[in-house]
Amino acid sequence: MKINWKKLEEKWRRKWEKAKIFEADPDPERKKCFVTFPYPYMNGPLHVGHGFTATRVDVYARFKRMQGYNTLFPWAWHWTGEPIVGAALRVKMGDQKEIRALKVIDGVPEEKLKKLVDPVYMAQYYTRESKKAVRRIGYSIDWRREFHTTSLEPTFSRFVEWQYNTLREMGYVAKGTHPVVWCPNCESPTGDHDRLEGEGVSPEEYTLIKFPFNNSYLPAATFRPETIYGVTNMFINPEATYVEAQVEDEKWIISKQAAEKLVEQLRKVKIEREFKGIELVGKFFRDPITKRKLPILPGWFVNSDSATGVVYSVPAHAPADWIAIKDLVENPGRLQEVGLDPGIVKNIKPISMISVEGFGEYPAVEIVKQLKIKDQFDPKVEEATNILYKKEFHTGVLKPICGKYAGKLVKTVKTELIEDFVKDNIADSIYDIPQEVICRCTTRCLVKILADQWFLLYSDPEWKIKTHEAADKANIYPETARSYFHDRMDWLREWACVRRTGLGTPLPWSPGWIVETLSDSTIYMAFYTINKHIKQHGIKTEQLSGKVFDYIFLEKGNVKKVAEDSGVEPAILEEMRAEFLYWYPVDLRISAKELIPNHLSFFLFQHTALFPRELWPRGISVNGMVMIEGAKMSKSKGNFVTLKNAINQHGADATRLTSILGAQGMDDPDWREKNASSTNVKLQSFHNFLNQLTKNSGRKEITSLDLWLLNAIQKRIHQVTEALETLKTRTAAEVGFFEIWNDIRWYLRRVRKPNQIVLNQVVNIWIRLLTPFIPYTCEEFWYLMGNRDFISTTDWPSYDKSKINVEAEESESLVKNLLEDTLNIIKATEITPKRICYYVSAPWKWNVYLKSLEKSTPIRVTLGNLIKELMTDPELKSMAGSVTKFVKETLDEINRMPDDRKKRRLQSVMNEKKILKEAKRFLEREFNVTINIYDEEDMQRYDPKKRASIAKPYRPAIYME
RNA sequence: GCGGGGGUGUCCGAGUUUGGUCAAAGGAGACAGGCUUAGGACCUGUUGGCAUAGGCCUGCGCGGGUUCAAGUCCCGUCCCCCGCACCA
Known part of the structure; x- marks a missing residue:
């Protein structure tokens, strides 16, 4: 019988919604549980990654609800930010890649496509579609509290306005400036996602050493201002365009591009004259420290786009500088081209100023030789530079030539040195991007310093301390994520919380700015609690x-x-x-681990700022990021599975269970189509299996096997509950689904006729344990079993210690071990037995065995001591030979047995013969043989190979033929 | 570079906090048998190597060490993945 999941899901969803069982209102009589999922961003459909995290939220919500907690799981939609606008714009411009993604991956119908040029329509469209998916997968949501962000939901906007006004009053929001990668065409910052080229590149601050030149300065850019003590010359690209410009009240000579950059960096720049670099070649400048006169050389490798286009040369420590000089020496012709006397270049000698382990006087010279670098255009120059810079930074010590910094590690003195140089007006700075960044609009980006930018002061030390406290107080699952939180909190600094463009809530006191997307999503969970009233x-x-x-x-x-x-x-x-x-407070918030450094940290920060301690978040859980067929999920690569498609393909419960079984902790689950369809099949068999189980009409009396099963299910209740409490959702699902299935399977294999009452009890518990994971299937079966309430709101099975039965467990493991041993013998001997005899240990062996257990607890006992002890018993003494032999064989095993097992065996001594007699029919069935069970010393026993004497407690001897 | 998480059998993945029922759970795949009109269904067995009696050997990234005992503890080492800001 094939199950129509869609119909089944539909039926129960209707019933749940009609009965409003997931709408939660305050009830002072009941404990509450408030769980949240970060509202998803509506620039596309929900995918299985959302599904994974949100299912974990729902599993917990359903678990807590069944445990009797008044549980609230609300949902909302995030519209704030640039990407929705960007995507709509790309549709408008007819971007084929975008349109294809919409059609193929998102399944947008043709007639809707035209409308998606409007960002608001797009947001509405995806919100509508996503809500369908969320409802279909069966999350237990109270929809009365639903909303979306931005000024398009004005009541929420009012909330954000209140939030920011309050933060500002508290002094947590302030105005400032900040360098950003900027697109002059779009007139907005260019984030990683908006780049064609240069992903991960961010503004770097270069130090400018201002070398006096006539009545002006040549500001040379560097990351290593300490090398000024080794300067020998300057490089200027003879072919590039330079300018003489008034920068504030000084005259600077820099590349034309550099002048443009400085303007964006809030510098007052007035260009006075433009000229080619060759004009500078052959002239002399001064070293600001020693006042030496040094030459300007032609450097065709100098990139005028990079920083100031002015480069000072330290041939002893910079491979590029050394190789450039070498090139000039070896090509006097080039010097003549620019009218330079080769003698000047020949006279340049490297000046050693850093001593570094593993290198001599001139590390740059050495490394150029080592790597066999041909000339200044050799790509290996960069490699050499990287190696040497790193080495000199970490292990380099400044030489006496470096004045007050001599003898110190480069690493430790760098900051101080820069500060000193700036103070002495030797140095200045410029921001630049170390690699080219191209905006999506194909414009080349530069660094801009934004003025009037508003910041959240996450750098505030007191605020940080409070937030650390919040992270300490909260439950964090998995526990390993806690240190990650602390680390990221320390690292957070001012956060630019407003933007010029995109959807959002306008900053109340400064129109034209919009509260940025990660900043309007920090305390909105509070809004859920009142949005119901606002609407009602x-x-x-x-x-x-x-x-x-x-x-x-x-x-x-x-x-x-x-x-x-x-x-x-x-x-x-x-x-x-x-x-x-x-x-x-929020009892639990779950997200993917990528949100720890930003969203989840902000969530904690802002709660500590705005609310008293007792309202700080109580729990956070993070999980990995979903992979698709082993690879990173990516819409542009087509490696993308929407939640809707997964549900259509495999059904809601299979989608839930596959996700949950994928991973836990910080591991990344892997969504594989094969797994999902196999889970679907498993759920069908689960359904059939339950049908069979409950149709059986077996016996009524209780046997030890029934006790064993009841014991087993209690242990499973305990395991699943514990796992869920600590958000180990994968373990919980695995134990709940597979392990219990295996328990019942074993039981059915063992008993001839199952006890129907016991079986019903077990099934009843089983499906309740599985309800958080596969609610539709469980709801259906609950009904089929004759229940007329919802399993979703029925009680969670409680762990009943009185049903734990150590004896039943021990007897069963005796049978399992015996079965295994017997199989092992069959396998080794390759005989097909017709008859099997088992011999249980003689009473004296039990006597010795138990005494040995006692003596070896809690510390190991030696053979000698044990035998001495045993020989005090006259009966044993009379058979000293056998006793010694037996002890020799068992002592090792006894000594390495864990204490609790020893204790268990001492507490309940089993009657092996009785257990085996009860299992006789089962074993006969298993092996298709006749079985005889004897006492080891039974004179009547059949024992042609004299195997009986091998018997040990817990290990009957075996003979087969 | 800084920070975080990892490396387990054909594959996925438990186990590591608290060393001992760990040749190592569970799942997938593969093979064999059963059931069946049929089955991408179900049940049973096998799935590191050797073994005609329940055993032995090898084994949890690599190399050492501690211990009666190490996947689990210690030291060293190699490798992989993720995050690093104005962006959801």
């Missing part, structure tokens, strides 16, 4: 003043006054305040 009571945007939020969230002000001013009934205000306090 039709509260208008303009009624939601700062005072209203102040009252609800911070209990500031007088209700009556607030009510009067806002026009919101005092009772409603009080209700909202109460509802907020009921649900807050």
Whole structure:
């Protein structure tokens, strides 16, 4: 019988929604549980990655709900930011790649496509589609609290305005400047995702050493200002265009491009004259430290696009400089071209100023030789530079020539040196990008310093301390993520929290700025608690003043006054305040681990800023990022599985279970089509299996096997519950689904007729344990078993210690071991037995065995001591030979047995013969043989090969023929 | 570079905190048998090597060490993945 999942899912979803079982309202009588999932960004459909994380949230929500917690799982949509606008724009421009992705991956129908040129329509479209998927997969959501972000949901915007006004009043938001990678065409910062080229490149601050030249300066850019002590000359590209410019109140000579850059970096620049670099070649400048006069040489390798286009040369320590000089020496013709006396170049001698392990006086000269670098255009120059820079930075010590910095490690003195140089007006700085960055619009980017930018001051030391405290207090799953949090919090600095473009909420005090996407999503969980009221009571945007939020969230002000001013009934205000306090704090938030450094940290930061300690988040869980067929999920590469498609293909429960079984902890789960369809098949068999189980009409009396199964299921309850409490969702699903299945399978194999009452009990527990993972299947079966309530809201199975039965477990493991041993013998001997005899140990062996166990607890016992001890027993003494032989054979095993096992064996001594007799029919069936069971010393026994004497406690002797 | 997470059998993946039922759970795949009109269904067995009696050998990235005992603890070493900001 093939199951129609779609129909089954539909049926139960309707019933759940009709009965409103997931709508949660405050109930002071009950403990509450508030779980959240970061609202997904609506520039595309939900994918199985969202599904994985959100399913973990839902599993926990359903688990807690069944445990009796009043559980709230709300949902919302994130519209804030640039990408939706960008995507809509690309559709408008007819970008084929974008359109193809929409059609093929997202499955957007043709007629909708035209409308997607409008970002708002796009957001609405994906929100609608995604909501369908979220409902279909069966998340237990209270939709009354749903919303989306940006000014298009004005009530939420009011909330964000309140949040930022409050943060500003508290001094956590401030104005500042900041360098960004900037596209002059788009007139906006160019993030990684908006780049055609230069991913991961960010602005770097170069130090400029200002070398006096006539009445002006040549500001040469460097990451290694300490090397100024080794300067021998300057390189200028003779073919590049340079300018003489007034920069503030100094005259600088820099490349034309550099002058343009400085303008973007808030410098006052006035270009006075443009000229070719060759004009400078052959002239002399001064070293600002020693005042030496040094020459300017032609450097065709100098990139005028990079920094200032002015480069000073340190041939002793910079391979590029050394090789450039060498080139000039070897090609006097080139010097003549530019009218330079070769003698000047020949006279240049490297100046050694850093001593570094493994190198002599002139490391650059050595490394050029080692790597066999041909000339300044050899690609190996870069490699040489990297090696040497790294080495000199970490292990290099400045030589006496370096004045007050002599004897110090480069690494430790660098910052101080730069500060000194700036103070002495020897140095300045410029920002630049070390590699080319090209915007999506094909424009070349540069660094711009944004003025009037607003920042969240995550650098504030007190705020940091409080947030660390919040991270310490919260439950974090897995625990290994905690140090990651602390580390990232230390590292966070000012965060630019507003943008010029994209959808969002305008910054209340500064129109033209929009609260940036990661900054309007930090405390919005509080909004869920009151959005229900806003909708129910039709509260208008303009009624939601700062005072209203102040009252609800911070209990500031007088209700009556607030009510009067806002026009919101005092009772409603009080209700909202109460509802907020009921649900807050957030008990659990789950996201992928990529959000730890930003979103989840901001979430903690802002809660500590705005709310008292008792409302700080209680729990955070992170998980890995979903891979598709072993590779990173990527829409542009087509390696992308939408949630909707997964559900269509495999059904909701299979999609849930496949995701959950994929991974836990910080590991990345791998979504494989094959796994999902195999899970689907497994769920079908699960359904059939349950049908069979409950149709059986077996016996009524309780046997030890029934006790064993009841014991086993109790252990499983314990395991699953424990795993879920600590968000080990994979373990929980694995134990709940597969291990219990195997338990029941074993039971059915062992018993001839199952006990139907026991089986029903076990099935009843089983499907309840599985409800969080596969709610539709379980709901259906719960109904088929005759229940008329929802399994989704029924009680979670509770662990009943009284049903734990060590004896049943031990007897069963005796049978399992015996079965294994017997099989092993059959395999080794390759005989097909017709008859098998088992011989259980003689009483004296048990006597010795138990005494040995006792003596070896808790510390190991030696053979000699043990035998001495045993010989005090006259009966054993009379058979000293056998006893010694037996002890020799068993002592090793006994000594290496873990203590708790020893204790267990001492506590319940089993009757082997009785157990084997009970298992006789089973074993006969298994091996298709006749079985005889004897006492080891039974005079009547059949024992042609004299095997009986091998018997040990827990290990009957075996004979077969 | 800084920080985080890892390396286990054909594959995926537990186990490592608290050393001992660990030749190593569970799943997938493969093989064999059973059931069946049929089955991408189900059940049973096998799936590191050797072995005509329940055993032995090898084994958890690599090299050492601690211990009666190490996948698990210690030291060293190699390799892989992820994040690093104005962007969701």
